[in-house]
Amino acid sequence: MTDTDASPGPVGIVEVAALAGVSPATVSRALRGIPGVSTATRQLVQKAAADLGYVASPQASALARGRTSAIGVLAPWISRWFFTAVIEGAQDVVTARGYDLLLYPLGANAGPDAQPVDTRGLHKRVDGVLGLNVPVTMRPATLKTLAAPLVTVGSTIPGVPGVRVDDQLVGYLAARHLIDLGHRRIAFLGLDPDDMYGFTVARDRHTGYCRALAEAGLPTHPADVEITGFAVEAGEAALEHQLAIADWDPAALPTAIVAVSDEVAMGVLYAARHRGIRVPQDLSVVGVDNHDLSHLFDLTTVGQPVRQQGAIAAQMLLDLIDGRGVGGGEPVRLLEPGLVVRNTTAPPRAH
Amino acid sequence: MTDTDASPGPVGIVEVAALAGVSPATVSRALRGIPGVSTATRQLVQKAAADLGYVASPQASALARGRTSAIGVLAPWISRWFFTAVIEGAQDVVTARGYDLLLYPLGANAGPDAQPVDTRGLHKRVDGVLGLNVPVTMRPATLKTLAAPLVTVGSTIPGVPGVRVDDQLVGYLAARHLIDLGHRRIAFLGLDPDDMYGFTVARDRHTGYCRALAEAGLPTHPADVEITGFAVEAGEAALEHQLAIADWDPAALPTAIVAVSDEVAMGVLYAARHRGIRVPQDLSVVGVDNHDLSHLFDLTTVGQPVRQQGAIAAQMLLDLIDGRGVGGGEPVRLLEPGLVVRNTTAPPRAH
DNA sequence: CTGTTAGCGCCTTCAC
DNA sequence: GTGAAGGCGCTAACAG
Numbered sequence: 001m002t003d004t005d006a007s008p009g010p011v012g013i014v015e016v017a018a019l020a021g022v023s024p025a026t027v028s029r030a031l032r033g034i035p036g037v038s039t040a041t042r043q044l045v046q047k048a049a050a051d052l053g054y055v056a057s058p059q060a061s062a063l064a065r066g067r068t069s070a071i072g073v074l075a076p077w078i079s080r081w082f083f084t085a086v087i088e089g090a091q092d093v094v095t096a097r098g099y100d101l102l103l104y105p106l107g108a109n110a111g112p113d114a115q116p117v118d119t120r121g122l123h124k125r126v127d128g129v130l131g132l133n134v135p136v137t138m139r140p141a142t143l144k145t146l147a148a149p150l151v152t153v154g155s156t157i158p159g160v161p162g163v164r165v166d167d168q169l170v171g172y173l174a175a176r177h178l179i180d181l182g183h184r185r186i187a188f189l190g191l192d193p194d195d196m197y198g199f200t201v202a203r204d205r206h207t208g209y210c211r212a213l214a215e216a217g218l219p220t221h222p223a224d225v226e227i228t229g230f231a232v233e234a235g236e237a238a239l240e241h242q243l244a245i246a247d248w249d250p251a252a253l254p255t256a257i258v259a260v261s262d263e264v265a266m267g268v269l270y271a272a273r274h275r276g277i278r279v280p281q282d283l284s285v286v287g288v289d290n291h292d293l294s295h296l297f298d299l300t301t302v303g304q305p306v307r308q309q310g311a312i313a314a315q316m317l318l319d320l321i322d323g324r325g326v327g328g329g330e331p332v333r334l335l336e337p338g339l340v341v342r343n344t345t346a347p348p349r350a351h
Numbered sequence: 352m353t354d355t356d357a358s359p360g361p362v363g364i365v366e367v368a369a370l371a372g373v374s375p376a377t378v379s380r381a382l383r384g385i386p387g388v389s390t391a392t393r394q395l396v397q398k399a400a401a402d403l404g405y406v407a408s409p410q411a412s413a414l415a416r417g418r419t420s421a422i423g424v425l426a427p428w429i430s431r432w433f434f435t436a437v438i439e440g441a442q443d444v445v446t447a448r449g450y451d452l453l454l455y456p457l458g459a460n461a462g463p464d465a466q467p468v469d470t471r472g473l474h475k476r477v478d479g480v481l482g483l484n485v486p487v488t489m490r491p492a493t494l495k496t497l498a499a500p501l502v503t504v505g506s507t508i509p510g511v512p513g514v515r516v517d518d519q520l521v522g523y524l525a526a527r528h529l530i531d532l533g534h535r536r537i538a539f540l541g542l543d544p545d546d547m548y549g550f551t552v553a554r555d556r557h558t559g560y561c562r563a564l565a566e567a568g569l570p571t572h573p574a575d576v577e578i579t580g581f582a583v584e585a586g587e588a589a590l591e592h593q594l595a596i597a598d599w600d601p602a603a604l605p606t607a608i609v610a611v612s613d614e615v616a617m618g619v620l621y622a623a624r625h626r627g628i629r630v631p632q633d634l635s636v637v638g639v640d641n642h643d644l645s646h647l648f649d650l651t652t653v654g655q656p657v658r659q660q661g662a663i664a665a666q667m668l669l670d671l672i673d674g675r676g677v678g679g680g681e682p683v684r685l686l687e688p689g690l691v692v693r694n695t696t697a698p699p700r701a702h
Numbered sequence: 703c704t705g706t707t708a709g710c711g712c713c714t715t716c717a718c
Numbered sequence: 719g720t721g722a723a724g725g726c727g728c729t730a731a732c733a734g
Contacts, residue, residue: 012712013712014711024712025714025720025722028714032713041720056711057711059410059475060410060414063410063411063711063727064712064725065726078438079432084429084435088428100453100476101454102451102454121406124406124407124408232647270647293644296617296618296621296648297647363728374704375705375729376704376729377703377704379728379730380704407728408727411729414726415728415729416710416728417710
């Protein structure tokens with residue numbers, strides 16, 4: 001395995017061709033595993049390429065083939081654990097197939113007054129797009145001008161293939177767990193700020209929560225449902241707000257809380273601790289995600305396979321790019337969530 | 352602002368040229384803000400381009416200019432908070448300058464028996480590389496074949512420009528804070544697994560810690576320094592190990608701990624809680640980073656400006672790419688860490 | 703100030 | 719099974 005190229009000039013396909021004593025066309029064919037090249041020639045070329053340390057220019061290749069060998073990740077931002085975990089899952093798959101991953105964080109553009117994302121020309125950069133909780137503001141016209149296959153992870157867009165966890169089941173499992181423990185007044189902290197992102201996630205989880213309550217014959221109290229988004233701070237604020245509504249009497253709080261994400265749950269735990277509310281004795285809390293750090297809080301949560309969603313979505317996207325439709329079935333793959341019981345849930349205090 | 356292009360065929364530079372009644376070359380010049388185009392013509396072209404929804408093909412442009420307008424991020428992995436925060440900081444800067452960000456996680460290749468990273472051809476994909484805690488295994492020959500400007504963040508490579516926090520000062524501030532509180536036996540949990548990554552980070556922080564102890568005339572006890580890496584689990588394990596060494600007698604533990612990262616500190620806090628060791632009454636803990644979630648643990652920590660490091664590094668890299676050397680001075684920018692006192696540190700128990 | 707002429711490096715018809 | 723020619727879409731160097 002020779003690993004040096006002392007050649008000063010950049011090595012292109014012609015250099016390899018010269019060394020191997022064949023034409024550039026043959027080099028191209030040989031190196032890409034295209035049939036119609038004798039085994040002997042192929043090996044000869046491969047050796048020459050290796051000796052020279054040749055790697056085809058992605059730009060030139062892209063220009064000639066009309067393919068970029070890159071896929072883009074569209075996400076509101078990336079510093080939330082969920083997104084990076086999905087990206088890692090996707091990365092493995094696309095890398096193995098020779099694709100690069102481009103980051104397109106929407107940043108400020110994910111907010112309520114987001115500009116319609118300019119996706120024109122995106123298809124010139126990437127062969128496909130992975131949309132992580134793509135905001136509603138993207139849908140109207142921009143998606144049409146995207147002109148590249150799109151697969152979503154998390155929040156779903158009608159008519160667009162995607163991967164997500166069964167969010168209604170998520171909400172159901174969380175609420176059901178609390179009901180089974182004996183709770184009868186359960187809050188849901190986690191509706192989306194009005195149309196902020198257009199996530200279907202929060203709404204679906206709320207729906208599942210409502211179903212569990214209904215099944216158990218429990219009433220739903222409007223004040224027990226809060227709009228939070230997914231951030232830690234929102235969880236803190238929501239518990240404070242609940243306290244305020246309860247006239248600062250902890251005993252008047254719901255006895256249990258379903259948080260839309262582990263981050264929100266962490267915020268709730270934090271606020272509870274600082275208010276002297278004991279978890280789980282005074283208040284039970286369930287999160288969602290099984291965040292990498294959730295075990296540090298002994299947080300009971302409804303886990304979802306995050307990296308796996310990224311991997312599956314990437315696979316679907318690559319298949320789409322290759323013309324293979326999403327493997328004959330539903331366009332949206334639903335994964336199963338699973339309850340992870342730790343220590344932030346317990347039966348309610350006896351009155 | 353017309354925003355539709357009903358034209359079926361893809362619009363290229365010639366279409367725009369035709370509509371504007373000029374040559375492709377003029378379109379190219381006008382759209383890229385190159386001087387030597389009359390204001391009238393420029394506006395004409397811009398209007399035509401807008402009407403057609405034209406965006407130049409990055410590949411074609413790259414091929415013609417010999418520039419990719421992309422920069423690569425080389426990192427062990429991305430799901431650690433530090434890395435994503437750095438990336439976000441960098442993203443803003445590069446995006447504003449029209450560059451894309453490519454992800455090159457080293458993945459399994461970051462481990463002790465990592466393959467020398469294959470960076471040949473990387474320069475064909477990107478104009479520059481941002482190295483986040485690039486492992487030692489990359490240094491030998493691979494860096495030479497990189498053939499593209501490199502700027503590091505975090506761990507430094509001799510002779511390579513970079514941005515990092517003053518890690519010795521980090522270690523010093525953490526230890527000094529504990530000393531000032533009255534602690535006399537302070538552990539350091541955080542040396543790197545032997546040469547695993549070749550980070551300079553851990554070593555430097557340890558050096559600062561030693562200096563603070565020496566200044567205070569305190570002895571350093573070898574058993575009080577542990578190899579952990581940067582992960583949560585390592586923090587848990589390290590405290591368990593400390594307990595084992597102390598024959599499971601909490602009173603025989605050091606009274607304070609400097610953890611190399613907030614994640615390690617979180618692990619320590621978790622283990623302490625489960626062992627009934629009270630923080631900060633029985634044990635003080637200081638972390639490093641000021642992680643987004645560290646306030647949830649009331650964690651005292653030595654904060655560093657993470658996103659800012661990403662932004663500065665990106666700026667340096669772009670300057671390097673543009674031929675402007677790193678603005679006349681040290682090749683490595685040192686940022687100041689700052690102690691953030693919360694509630695995991697207190698004076699030691701009186702004997 | 704603007705147009706014309708050559709490529710950038712590779713891939714893909716077509717011939718052989 | 720292999721080679722020769724043309725072009726992917728844009729930009730840079732030279733004219734004018």
